[in-house]
Amino acid sequence: MSHANAALTPVQRARIGRLVVDDGWSIAEAARFFRVSWPTAAKWSQRYLERGRSGMDDRSSRPHRSPNRTPQPLVRKIVHKRIKTRRGPVEIASLTGAPASTVYAVLRRCRLNRLSHVDVRTGDVVRRYEHDHPGSMIHVDVKKLGNIPDGGGHRFVGRQQGARNRRATPGTVRDRYRHELIGRAFVHTVIDDHSRVAYAEIHDDETAATAIGVLIRAVAWFAARGVHVEAVLSDNGSCYRSHAWRDACHDLGIRHRRTRPYRPQTNGKIERFHRTMSDGWAYSKHYNSEKARRAALPAWLHFYNHHRQHSAIGKVPPITRLNNLPGHYS
Structure with a gap:
């Protein structure tokens, strides 16, 4: 890419080519006119003759052949060690016999130099997904918290x-x-996959009847904000495997999907929300009683939905991703 002080930009290079090739100027005249050396004017004239305007752009300096590049079998071995054992470059170098600098260069080229790209539990490369519009999928789960004693x-x-x-x-x-x-507090949480807008209620149990009530109220809450819920994703908890839950989803016109057993990563968005909720509300400050903590949840939810910047959706509040909010259009 041309730097700011370059004598010849792609446009100027094309002008040299047109003057020499199309208009019959000599290379020396073109070089004098554009204040460049004779070899430079000759190079761009020849490129224009061979490739036309498309040949005026900068070409990669990468060589066509790299005889000393790390062999592919070694690259595959390094990547395998990184994904399956999560070892660092020095340890992998000891196992493969390659220099640590070579191992790091391979990991960087394969975008495995940071372990954040690799799943903590399984070692597999992280695969992220997001549904394309609000309501396409909501996640539901229950967060269990020990009640706070008085004082x-x-x-x-x-x-x-x-x-x-x-x-x-x-x-x-x-x-x-x-x-x-x-006792315990059971926080029934619902989060929209696309927008990350969250809805939550606190109850004293996690029975199917309670979970169904939360789902019905959450669907109505999202509908009031212009979001039609199409599907719901849950884990394999007993309340979500009940026939009553199945019938409730059918009556609401919602498809129900469950995660694979012992695979919480599939429901990772709501698991991450639980961590945020714990840090921002449940354990963020000293509460004198359980009643005081429960009373603080609605205010924190409003802050999360309307004011807190969410890094996964472009550092904007989740509510900004909802369409057709009341009052947005007149």
Whole structure:
């Protein structure tokens, strides 16, 4: 690509070629007129004669042959070690006999120099997907959280004070191991695959009846924002394998799909949302009670949907990806 101070841009090169080839100028005259050397004017004139205007662009300096390039069998061996064992360049160099610099060059050329391109659990190259419009697919799941005792949990007040708060909280029971239990909060979450807009409700169980109620209200919530839900993806939890869930999806006109067993990566978008929700809401600050934490969820969801920049969709809030929002058009 021509730099800013180049004497000849592709347009000027073509002018030299036209003057010499088409108009009969001598190479010396063209070189004097454009203030370049005779060999330069001759080169571009010859290129114009052979290839016309298309020959005026810069060509790659890469050689046609590279005899010393890393052999393909060695490249495949390096890539295999990287994907299956997630080793670094130095370790792979020890296993393959190639210099570490060569291993790193191969990994960089194959876009495997960063382990973020490789799945943490399986070692396979990460394959990302996204449905092309809102409502094409929603993801559903349940996030289980331990209830916060009155006065705060051990994360913020320490284990001793947290244990005292737990014993003093009404409704605390002991299991057979003498552990104090104050119950769990089941956060039923729904997230749109295309826009990442999220909907969530907190309940005290994860039964099929509760999950169906959340789905019905979530579909209505998305419909109020101009999104028609076409399909839903869930894991293999008991509430999602029930006949009641199947019938509810049929009544709503929604196709139901389930992930492969022991394969949470398929539902990775909502798993990543759970991590964001935990960091941004569930464990973000000191709550004096479970009631206080549950009361803070709607405000955080509004922030997530309307204000928080989402790196996976171009650093814009998820709500900006929804079409036909009420009030957008008059």
